[in-house]
Amino acid sequence: MQFIKKYWLSTSILITIIGLLITYAVKPSLFDFILKPSQRTIYERNFKDSPEKLLRWNNLLSNAVKDQVVVNNSIAEQVVTSNEKPFTAGYLINLKLGEVLMSTVDLQDSWILEARNLSGDLLQDAQLKNNALVLNYTPNKDIKIRVILQAKLETESQTEFKIYTAPQYDFPVAGKGNSAIQSFWGASRGGGSRKHEGNDVFAPKGHPVVAITYGTVSSIRNRGLGGKQVWVKDYDNGYLHYYAHLDDWIVKEGDMVWSGDTLGYVGNTGNAKNTPPHLHFGIYKNGSAVDPKPFIWRTQVPENTITLPQLINPRANGFAANLRTEPSSSSDILQDVKTAPVTIIGNTGNWYHVRTSAGLSGYMHKSVLVEK
Template sequence: MSFFRRNIVSLTVIGCITAAVLTYFYKPEYFDFIVQPSARSLYERDLKKYPDQLERWNRLSKMAINDSVLSGDSYSEIATSTAQNSFAAGYMVNIAQGESLLATISMDSIQPSWILEAYNNNGMLLESAIANDSMLSLHIKNGEAQRLKIVVQSFLNITDTVQLKVYKQPLLEFPLAGKGNNAIQSFWGVARDGGRRSHEGNDIFADRGHPVVAAADGRISSVRDRGLGGKQIWLRDNLTNSSHYYAHLDSQLVTSGQRVSRGDTIGLVGNTGNARTTPPHLHFGIYKTGGAVDPKPYIWQVPIPEDSQSLPLRPVAIGSGTGANLRSQPNANGGLIRNIQNDTLIILGNSNDWYHIRTADSLAGFAHKSMIRLIEE
């Protein structure tokens, strides 16, 4: 009897698994609440009914992933997609330890018809942008030095123009209230004590008594007064997995073990310790497991890029003039990819005075507007 019962149980289990597999195969959308597919997977699922379209889409994706243009610290572009030329482009960006990366696409419509993704150097998808009102945005903030690839692709057969922004932001709050980059007057690695040691932090200047704020949420691990740092505070920060060191304070306004929030005033600027002969300043340091690291990228403020101004646009153009160069960045310092004189080019968009273009052999880059002759269609 139990022999039959065991078989019935096994058959039922096998039946259920088979049903689940078949359902997943034919109706994958039933499993979206578990799998949470990316915007790309959802779109590709829709395209499966049209193999030639799917092939075109995949070809464009591959092109974008292989692009090697650089977006720099702060980039904006007006990107255009037309029925003939669907937008697909990739942007490389090098992130320092302590920096985060934001990418946004502002659209006119609330229904997103663009895909915005970040990949790591091994081609692994890190994040796919989430739509909110008429904005797609993603934020990579794992804080490690890395090379990222941002991929932007419009759905096929749409005509649309969007504003793309790719820019860096520091992971931490600036440690002096209301101050910014130009208050940092001594950087990492500068010689100290006649070259006997190197500066393991940033010196940020302000008047005596200026509020020093917690650069992140965290716990005060130590408040002490001794040695080179004089009156100092140590803060344990789990966001960047590091300890912050605030030194030469005039007064300490927190106690050891206290929890603080980003932006809370924890002390006041002074010149205690070995700073007693120099003007008041905060020595700000960051310590990771391997020792001190350069705090600058953690706090260096990068302005949010302005919207790119639009240039006249046609789907196709020709590189004209002897200086017609395809560059890796939208400025004259961008590395030369190759000369494009007399080449017929597809225009993807523009970053201010530089057209973002693609050559017939799929190379993407930038060319100054004076080197581009638009062709009437």
């Protein structure tokens, strides 16, 4: 009896597993809610055209993961894709701890948008938001990554594409912004004996100091260099926020606070007693201070104000026809293209984003490209 029971149990488990495997083979999308495949995987899975076409499309990605185009803070580009010339490009960007990578492309049905590390591994797949694809990637260390934008095949479009960074947190002094920070990380302190481990945000005495994110007041102190100080723990990200030189506080230990909640008021307690009132603001990770500036520094969403004409058969004009890493004449030169033909894949301001026939991608000023 015991044997038969065991036998039936293992047989039914086996049948269930085989059933699941068959279902997965026939209709893998039924498992998407568990396996969460990338947009790329879903696109490849549903690709009905010839396998050779898909292979060529995959090869475009292996070009893009080697692209040496650099984004210096931000870029807004008009990107172009067509049946004959499907768009694929990689963009390198340095992210500092505290900066959130943002990247958006309109017309989500036509594009794949991804953040990858320098080995080419996927870090984040863009999510759909209001008919746009959006990347929103928060690193846990300083890191260089590559944003990949690739058009799906058989699409024709000219679309707005952006890469920029945003601070991870809100600003710690109500109604103030970047210009109120007047002493930065690393400045000399104590006659050169130590370095400034925070940012000083200047505001009149009594101005509200606010929480920069959701967290818990972990301690309140009145002592030492910081004077009256409030510490807030951001449990979601593991950071401690330090608000010092306060005139006074209005929270107590254990309070939960939300972004924008008043913690206390700007003052000059502690070793700031002979300086104008300011907030000393610091962030600690695993007990060590990190530069708080990228966490709170306000940035702007870039706009591309010029749409350049699409040349039909563009080639370089042979005079200082430099392909560059950035849309700027002070950026690195990747190659002197001389008079070679190129493919225009986008533009930002007066610069075309092009790809050479050898597969090299970069920026060329509009003045060096002519109709063949």
